[in-house]
Amino acid sequence: MKRKLPVTIFIDQDAGMAAALRKEWHNVFHALCTWHILMNAKKNLRKNKKCWHNFQNHLAYLFYYVDSEAEFDEAWSNMVSDCFPGSATVDGHQGMQYLKKFRHQWCSLYLRDRFTAGMLTTQASESCNAQV
Secondary structure, three states: OOOOOEEEEEEOOOHHHHHHHHOOOOOOOOEEOOHHHHHHHHHHHHHOHHHHHHHHHHHHHHHHHHOOOOHHHHHHHHHHHOOOOOOHHHHOHHHHHHHHHHHOOHHHHHHHOOOOOOOOOOHHHHHHHOOO
């Protein structure tokens, strides 16, 4: 590749990896892997299966189908009220704050103008690594 850098790289939610990328590959856009986001959410919501199922469905919609910022905000509010009823502090939860704050790195609405080769996950490379 003659020392060419990728345009976009998908990573998990590791803050150290994000910092290293910003330092070394500051012109490379780093997106967040949707599979890792789901696995982190599953780990945190595993005690409440109904909440996890609802959250997974809402998050999939947010990943792939929202067409505008207004639709994102409405879908986010619907997810919070459906998955965490009666909880006024869900947006105050650290994981939820992170997801909303970095939505431009995982939501397809914000990734439209980025070259991603149609991918939103690192699963292809991870499955190749598992074969070695």
